[in-house]
Amino acid sequence: MDNILTIRDLKVAFQVRGRDAYALDGINIDIPKGKIVGIVGESGCGKSMTAMSIMGLIKSPGRIVGGSIDFCGNELTKMGIREYANIRGKDISMIFQEPMTSLNPVVKVGKQVMEAIILHEHISKAEAKQRVIEIFNEVGIPEAEKRFNSYPHELSGGLRQRVMIGMAMICKPKLLIADEPTTALDVTIEAQILRLMKRLCEESGTSIMMITHNMGVVAEICDYVYVMYAGRVVESAPTKILFNETAHPYTSGLLKSIPTIGKKQKRLYTIKGNVPNILNLPKGCRFADRCDLTQNICLSDRPKDDYITDSHMVSCFLHKRIEDERSCIKIKKYS
Amino acid sequence: MREVVLRLKNIVKEFPTSKKNKKVHAVSDISLDIYENETLALVGESGCGKSTLGKCAIGLISPDKGESIFLGENIYNKSGNELKEIKKNLQIIFQDPYASLNPRMTVGEIIAEPLITHEKRLSKAQVKEKVLELMEDVGIRKEYYNRYPHQFSGGQRQRIGIARAIALNPKLIVCDEPVSALDVSIQSQVLNLLKDIQEKKRASYLFISHDLSVVNFIADRVCVMFLGKVCEIGDTDDIFEKPLHPYTRLLLDAIPSIENAGKQKEILKGDIPSPIDVPTGCRFHTRCPYCSEICRTKEPDLRQANGRYVACHIVK
Numbered sequence: 001m002d003n004i005l006t007i008r009d010l011k012v013a014f015q016v017r018g019r020d021a022y023a024l025d026g027i028n029i030d031i032p033k034g035k036i037v038g039i040v041g042e043s044g045c046g047k048s049m050t051a052m053s054i055m056g057l058i059k060s061p062g063r064i065v066g067g068s069i070d071f072c073g074n075e076l077t078k079m080g081i082r083e084y085a086n087i088r089g090k091d092i093s094m095i096f097q098e099p100m101t102s103l104n105p106v107v108k109v110g111k112q113v114m115e116a117i118i119l120h121e122h123i124s125k126a127e128a129k130q131r132v133i134e135i136f137n138e139v140g141i142p143e144a145e146k147r148f149n150s151y152p153h154e155l156s157g158g159l160r161q162r163v164m165i166g167m168a169m170i171c172k173p174k175l176l177i178a179d180e181p182t183t184a185l186d187v188t189i190e191a192q193i194l195r196l197m198k199r200l201c202e203e204s205g206t207s208i209m210m211i212t213h214n215m216g217v218v219a220e221i222c223d224y225v226y227v228m229y230a231g232r233v234v235e236s237a238p239t240k241i242l243f244n245e246t247a248h249p250y251t252s253g254l255l256k257s258i259p260t261i262g263k264k265q266k267r268l269y270t271i272k273g274n275v276p277n278i279l280n281l282p283k284g285c286r287f288a289d290r291c292d293l294t295q296n297i298c299l300s301d302r303p304k305d306d307y308i309t310d311s312h313m314v315s316c317f318l319h320k321r322i323e324d325e326r327s328c329i330k331i332k333k334y335s
Numbered sequence: 336m337r338e339v340v341l342r343l344k345n346i347v348k349e350f351p352t353s354k355k356n357k358k359v360h361a362v363s364d365i366s367l368d369i370y371e372n373e374t375l376a377l378v379g380e381s382g383c384g385k386s387t388l389g390k391c392a393i394g395l396i397s398p399d400k401g402e403s404i405f406l407g408e409n410i411y412n413k414s415g416n417e418l419k420e421i422k423k424n425l426q427i428i429f430q431d432p433y434a435s436l437n438p439r440m441t442v443g444e445i446i447a448e449p450l451i452t453h454e455k456r457l458s459k460a461q462v463k464e465k466v467l468e469l470m471e472d473v474g475i476r477k478e479y480y481n482r483y484p485h486q487f488s489g490g491q492r493q494r495i496g497i498a499r500a501i502a503l504n505p506k507l508i509v510c511d512e513p514v515s516a517l518d519v520s521i522q523s524q525v526l527n528l529l530k531d532i533q534e535k536k537r538a539s540y541l542f543i544s545h546d547l548s549v550v551n552f553i554a555d556r557v558c559v560m561f562l563g564k565v566c567e568i569g570d571t572d573d574i575f576e577k578p579l580h581p582y583t584r585l586l587l588d589a590i591p592s593i594e595n596a597g598k599q600k601e602i603l604k605g606d607i608p609s610p611i612d613v614p615t616g617c618r619f620h621t622r623c624p625y626c627s628e629i630c631r632t633k634e635p636d637l638r639q640a641n642g643r644y645v646a647c648h649i650v651k
Contacts, residue, residue: 042518156606157381186380186545188603191589195602213518216591243593257523259552261575261592267530268523268552274488275518 004174004207005031005054010067010077012049012058021278023049023062025231028305028313031175036201036208038222038239040215040254044275045228047211051177053077054209055094056084072174090120093168097180099160103152109160110136110148113167120171135166140196158189165196172204179211194221215258219243227251230276230286233305237312247314249291285317293318337370340506340539341425346391346401348384352611359610361387362398363563369507374533374540376554376571378547378586380607384563385543389509392541393425394418405506423453426500430512432492436484442495443480446470449502469498472535473528490521497528501536509541514549526553547590551575559583562610562618569643579645582619617648625649 007029013020024046031037039047052058054069056076069076071092079087093116096102104112113135114128123131129148136144139162152160161181168176178197182190198221201208210222218225218239226236227248235248246252256269273290282288288298295317303315346365349358362384369375369392377385391398394410402409410421426449429435436445446466450457457465467477473494484492493513500508510529514522530553533540544550550557551571558568559580567580578584585603605622608614614621620630629648637646 042520158606186607187547187586187589188380189606190591191600191602192604194591214591215519215593216596219593219596220591239596254519255593257520258593259523259526259548260594261548261551261587261590262594264572265552267527270523270527271520274490274521 002033003030004033004072005029006070008068010053010069011065012053012062013065015061016279019279020065022231023278024053026067027228027233029226029233031207031209032224033207034201034205035223036198036210036221038210038212038218038225039228040212040218040225041228042213042275046231047228048179051094051179051209051211054092054177055088089116090171091173092175092177093171093173094177094179095161095164095168095181097183099157099164100152102164103160105152108149109152109155109163113163113170116167117170131170135170139166139169141166157185158192161185161193162196165200169200169204169206173206175207175209177209177211180213182217183212183214197221215255230281231278232286232315233313234287234316235314241312245312247308247312247319248316249293249318250287337373339368340371340406341369341392342404343367343392344402344404346388346398346403348387348391348396348398357611360563360613361610362391365565367558367568369539369541372533372537372539373555374542374553376542376544376550376557377560378544378550378557379560380545382607382610383560384610385560386511389511389541389543393427393507393509394422395427419453423503424506426503426505427509427511428496428500428513431516432489432496435496436492438484441481441483442470442475445495446498446502449499453503465502469502472501472532473498489517490524493517493525494528497532501532501538504536505538507539507541509543511543512545515544515546522549529553547587548592559586562608562613564618565637565644565646566619567643567645573643579640579643579650580647581623581625581649
């Protein structure tokens with residue numbers, strides 16, 4: 001499959017009190033063309049940091065200390081500011097969680113969206129305006145021509161997010177990074193936005209990297225999922241396989257702790273403890289002290305990324321693939 | 336029949352806007368009973384008035400009209416010591432554990448405050464003993480007595496907020512989106528804790544949330560709100576199994592879930608109407624797929640249907 005983005009062994013560190021704290025510690029992510037890839041995990045696991053690395057927006061004291069990000073043959077980690085400016089907003093664009101804070105409150109939304117296209121394509125203002133109205137129609141903004149002259153505060157949260165998506169999609173990017181795009185929205189509006197994103201992805205062939213903490217959102221629209229924990233990818237698989245053949249104890253813990261509608265539960269499953277501090281990470285597996293199935297090896301050694309099938313990666317000692325048989329064995333079965 | 340702890344009668348709350356003749360209709364004529372030792376959930380989208388109603392219930396804001404009757408007495412008619420005595424029994428847990436704890440007070444001081452205000456007969460040592468007991472109840476280690484809120488994670492802070500709310504053994508706790516600022520793994524810990532505490536302290540919860548899966552887990556009864564009005568009230572199981580009001584059904588349908596992924600579903604069109612210019616007739620009619628003539632003109636009353644209350648012309 002054609003990948004438009006390949007991240008290999010990416011490491012991002014922050015200098016804290018003279019020491020390097022790794023916010024991302026060797027992650028590998030592939031984003032195939034025209035697919036929606038979900039990145040899930042709890043706060044502080046490095047989801048947004050991954051997005052920021054791709055966009056080249058890591059701010060000091062943070063820096064990329066190793067690994068590579070290949071975007072359609074361009075190495076992003078070594079790219080200069082000017083080259084980056086040509087890619088950002090054109091080939092890779094991004095939408096954020098809170099559309100109110102990412103739009104300029106004193107500029108009409110139409111003009112803000114126009115900015116993106118005028119910057120990247122040499123077209124006249126009239127043409128640009130036409131394109132903006134077209135994209136507004138496409139993302140489902142009613143009365144697009146009237147809305148062109150609205151200010152962000154005059155729009156509802158759902159409409160603002162549609163404006164953001166319009167802005168991100170107007171240059172027909174190859175990759176759209178969506179950082180919790182529906183978290184601030186109500187469920188009925190969330191459903192509308194998710195459907196819109198899926199449709200745009202199918203129609204334009206844009207790949208979407210969907211950062212979220214909501215497993216429901218992942219199940220709804222993602223083709224492929226990466227589960228992150230404390231700066232590492234702990235499991236990745238096609239969505240169905242991840243939910244049906246969950247391998248990593250963290251993923252299964254996360255899934256079990258979500259209350260399910262239509263199921264009467266006396267108590268919810270809980271993952272004990274808290275997410276470790278990245279300044280003080282355990283020596284072995286980072287999940288070891290919260291895991292129900294910890295063995296001695298988990299405390300002393302770092303698990304490697306093991307592909308238990310060709311598309312299912314898990315970083316856990318409970319699983320091992322025997323190369324010559326090309327099959328996976330679970331060392332210990334758990335539920 | 337179980338005892339009613341708090342009865343809300345015809346609560347109306349409107350907020351002024353910058354325009355003289357326009358008002359935000361936050362809560363429009365809502366009546367509710369909250370029974371002893373039950374969890375009643377208020378659900379709905381942003382701006383539907385759930386938090387306003389919760390705050391009216393315990394007298395944090397006073398409504399324009401209506402009564403909140405706690406054990407037979409309208410709390411809005413009370414003042415001074417009488418009101419203080421009532422308020423002991425009505426507590427609240429807020430959404431944002433970062434904003435609801437005073438950053439300059441230690442955990443011990445935060446949890447002790449309600450005790451110092453209301454239980455004047457307790458000596459300092461007794462207060463401390465009680466605080467430590469409460470910390471144990473909510474799962475905060477006793478060694479942290481002198482720590483400040485910023486030294487805790489979000490989940491731990493919410494536990495501190497819970498300890499403060501249960502300090503006086505209240506009859507009713509309003510939980511205003513208590514887990515929506517927390518990560519899933521922490522959310523489940525806090526939800527379990529709330530359940531345990533209810534069992535132990537026999538308090539009632541008015542649980543405000545927009546997350547229906549959380550509500551399904553914790554609530555005995557659910558009240559679905561839309562634009563300041565009640566759409567449907569009934570037992571949690573009934574409502575989740577067979578929602579009657581079209582809004583309830585579409586709300587349940589809209590939740591992205593692992594179980595229903597990929598299923599074709601009806602998606603609610605349009606935005607939530609503004610609570611300033613509320614639609615005529617049924618407030619939901621602008622988004623309702625079953626809207627008929629009567630819905631546009633006549634506001635439906637809340638009436639009994641299949642063992643619960645529904646406000647819809649269509650539901651038979």
